[in-house]
Amino acid sequence: MDDKTRLIRAGAAPEPLARTVGPPIQRGSTVLMPYAGSLYSHALPTYGRQGLATQAALQDALATMEHAHGVTLYPSGLAALTGALLAVLQAGDEILVADTIYAPTRRFCDHVLKRYGVGVEYFDPAAPPEQLVGEASAATRLILMESPGSLSMEMQDVGRVAELARARRILTACDNTWGAGYLYRPLEHGVDLSIQALTKYVGGHSDVFMGSAAGRDAALGRKLNDGVLHMGWAVSPDDAYMMLRGLRTLPARLAQQGANGLAVAAWLKSQPEIAAVYHPALPGDLGYDLWKRDFCGAASLFSIALKPGPEPAVDAFLDALELFGLGFSWGGFESLAISVDPQLKARRFPKDYGGPLVRLHVGLEEPADLIADLRSALDVYADAVG
Ligand SMILES: *Cc1c(COP(=O)(O)O)cnc(C)c1O
Numbered sequence: 001m002d003d004k005t006r007l008i009r010a011g012a013a014p015e016p017l018a019r020t021v022g023p024p025i026q027r028g029s030t031v032l033m034p035y036a037g038s039l040y041s042h043a044l045p046t047y048g049r050q051g052l053a054t055q056a057a058l059q060d061a062l063a064t065m066e067h068a069h070g071v072t073l074y075p076s077g078l079a080a081l082t083g084a085l086l087a088v089l090q091a092g093d094e095i096l097v098a099d100t101i102y103a104p105t106r107r108f109c110d111h112v113l114k115r116y117g118v119g120v121e122y123f124d125p126a127a128p129p130e131q132l133v134g135e136a137s138a139a140t141r142l143i144l145m146e147s148p149g150s151l152s153m154e155m156q157d158v159g160r161v162a163e164l165a166r167a168r169r170i171l172t173a174c175d176n177t178w179g180a181g182y183l184y185r186p187l188e189h190g191v192d193l194s195i196q197a198l199t200k201y202v203g204g205h206s207d208v209f210m211g212s213a214a215g216r217d218a219a220l221g222r223k224l225n226d227g228v229l230h231m232g233w234a235v236s237p238d239d240a241y242m243m244l245r246g247l248r249t250l251p252a253r254l255a256q257q258g259a260n261g262l263a264v265a266a267w268l269k270s271q272p273e274i275a276a277v278y279h280p281a282l283p284g285d286l287g288y289d290l291w292k293r294d295f296c297g298a299a300s301l302f303s304i305a306l307k308p309g310p311e312p313a314v315d316a317f318l319d320a321l322e323l324f325g326l327g328f329s330w331g332g333f334e335s336l337a338i339s340v341d342p343q344l345k346a347r348r349f350p351k352d353y354g355g356p357l358v359r360l361h362v363g364l365e366e367p368a369d370l371i372a373d374l375r376s377a378l379d380v381y382a383d384a385v386g
Helices: 003-009 053-066 077-088 103-116 129-134 158-167 218-231 237-269 288-294 311-320 367-385
Strands: 071-074 094-098 119-123 140-146 171-175 193-197 211-215 274-278 301-306 336-339 357-361
Touching: 053 071, 053 211, 053 237, 071 077, 071 218, 077 103, 077 140, 077 171, 077 193, 077 211, 077 218, 094 103, 103 119, 129 158, 140 158, 158 171, 211 218, 237 274, 237 301, 237 367, 301 311, 311 336, 311 357, 311 367
Parallel strands: 094 119, 094 140, 140 171, 171 193
Antiparallel strands: 071 211, 193 211, 274 301, 301 357, 336 357
16 A cells, blocks of 8 residues: 555554543544444444543543433533523523523523523522512423522522422523532432533633533433534533543542631631621521532632722722732632622622622632731722722
8 A cells, every 4th residue: 555545544543542540532523433334323423523432431420420310511611501501492481590690691591592582581599489480480491590609609499499390390400510510419409400610610720611511310311412412512532531630639629628718708707898708608698508408518619798998999909919810710729809790780689798799719728828818908908998
């Protein structure tokens, strides 16, 4: 054979792989089929778009963690939310969405779902489950929750909503990014679809995007799978490997970061410049009882309300922080802060949090160092408020 042909054929069929701790990173769009008869038999994977060995290993691990029947992967957390909604909704349906939902999810509901004839209503997460489900219409197909809401931390009785919704044949879904599929397992509380941005705690290093949706039963698992097939989502095996690697240390990181976060939150509560701390795992928080009942640990994302002051003073506080980076996203090993108020303007049920809201994500730094950093920044805030 010619050199060109030999080059095309060379190195294509490795010996059986040595056994490593992690799965192989299997790259491939084309899958070579053994016989002509297998091309259309649907018995074997025929194409790489829906994932090969590496993605399958991650799906399997996530299904084990969430006790799910079928987990699908998406190129981002937002894509997991939009993909799961598109997989189960159709024109004429209505969905009820927690007013505290992740802002880009709200943007999708308002700009895309409505355009395709799906009605969108927002509900106050503080509404009792009986009232919330009672207000559902005959067209209501799904209730989308996020508990706690990732900006202002309101908790919901997700299990009770799921139970009441089921009796009315309404599906429930939960954005469980705070619970990371580990601290909280919505499917065990009767929720139909558990969705999370793996980008956050599972990835854990602020350097890769991915999302997952987990179905409570096999029929929902198939629906999610069909949704991915129809929409053409694909995630790379390298990214799937990174998520699987993150998953191995998820419990250890969450335990440490959760404890660090609680130490910082408890300290903040006693500072004179702080009007309120919103952290569901902090005793005295409005969501504490639900957190204690449903969660097996605390994540490290929470919010504080500063005593009232003008916006430039809040910016001065944030700019004075040295260990907390200013950045959206969270779940990595490093501490972050953002001001929240600009994101609250879209809300249908505005609430007085007691002052400007700042969201903190606590990483793996030593809490005493973070506390010292916050103390200096609070001094700057106090000066700026005057
Ligand atoms: C970040 C986030 C998402 C979206 O995840 P991406 O991977 O950034 O698209 C969804 N829900 C919540 C609560 C988030 O914090």
